[in-house]
Amino acid sequence: MDVLLPPHLPKVYGEVMSEMPRDLYIPPDALEIILESFEGPLDLLLYLIRRANINVLDIPMAPLTVQYLAYVEAMRKHNLELAAEYLLMAAMLIEIKSRMLLPRIPRVDEGEAEDPRAELVRRLVEYERMKAAAAKLEELPQAGRDFEWVTVWIADKVVKRQPEVSLHDLQVAWLSLMKQVKIHQHHKIHREELSVREHMSLILRRLQGGGHMLFEQLFDLTLGAPGLVVSFLAMLELAREAMVEITQSEALAPIYVRLPDAVTL
Template identity: 55%
Template sequence: MQDEQAAPSDAAGEPRQLSFALVYGEALTELPQDLYIPPDALEVFLEAFEGPLDLLLYLIRKQNIDILDIPVAEITRQYMGYVELMKVARLELAAEYLVMAAMLAEIKSRMLLPRSGEAETEEDDPRAELIRRLQEYERFKAAAEDLDGLPRIGRELTVPCLEAPAARARRLLPEVSLEELLLSMAEVLRRADLFESHQVTREALSTRERMSEVLERLKGGAFVPFVVLFSVEEGRLGVVVTFMAVLELIKESLVELVQTEPFAPIHVRIRTSESLEETSP
């Protein structure tokens, strides 16, 4: 017997019509007369099974039947009803559904056959193989549901992906002792000595050129201090070249040296014809 559902009523107690849709804010309580809905416009499948064992397990759990004491006749009737429903819905039946239907029909026929007491004790229960397969499938299905309940990346968990910053490798400085540093310095100096080379170049100063320079400075005929002829910037080489130039000029009787008293300053003068007559006997 099916109970009738009472229609909702407003505050005054009068029945109120339910609206099944809102169009532009207005509630619709009746379908339009010119609305055509094809018969196959919408199909809803509330249950989906992954095979015949899944279907049998669903039927057993739905009626709270002990899996060890399956009423084969009732389960077979419900199973075949579902198979017929799938045919009406134009679903392609897999071969395993038909195999299971044949297996249930065989078990049902064996259960309906009359058997003696001795045959019942010797013959196994026709449902034993089916019960074993259902128990095994139930264990695997429970394990699959437990695995599906675990957190999954992309469903419950989201792994952030960020670009790692450019890492710079830190170079560790080696520990060097003072003794190792001194040995390395000595090795560098030893290698430098191997690449040393001596180059002999012509001297930039010439005695002949310095003789001409001295005569140019003495051209006026006056006495010039001997120390004025030397230049400190030329260094030792300039002093030697200038001294040799003066000696050559004295040797060639082109200049003369004059000193009034011992340890007095020495002066240099160019020799003229008059000075030559004064010195001649």
């Protein structure tokens, strides 16, 4: 006759274990109890009340105090740091429980004895309202969690910036001048002293009338290559000292030179 074994008996390698092995060692911390996380003593009390389906206006203090103290003791045994408010609430529950056992003295003005649970009920009702309001606020869309802010920058005034004159543009203009000077070059042999400061003054006098002048118009092609070199050095020195402005409307466009507004001769 087959013997039916209880369905809860464990099996190891296909063999049923009817009793616990004698040499089995279970560490003390092998069984870990996970408690609910509460935001405070009122949250714990509200959890116990709702779990037991108790009316918050008529709280049975004896079983509630026992369950609360059991939770506090469990947290203490598992080395959890208890806040002072948990211990204060435990003392308050014990006091209310003790007052419930004593005969109530009616008030002279109202003729009705004060309920020791009144203050606790008031705090629980207010906490439940605040918790419900916080849950509704949490359901609202939040920036960074449900959506992201999009920022659009609108400029009040758009200023068209002229392209800056690069060194390559000056090099191309210089090579163009060198090609032209070869055409107008006169074969003269003489020695003359050329001054960069003097050519700087000549360029400033040509620009004194105001307005823009073409880059090429500021050079005297009859001076030959040495004169053009000195004039070009004078132009670079004026630009370095911010005594002239060199502009260009677009890439590969003609280069213009003019006096800044702050420069007066």
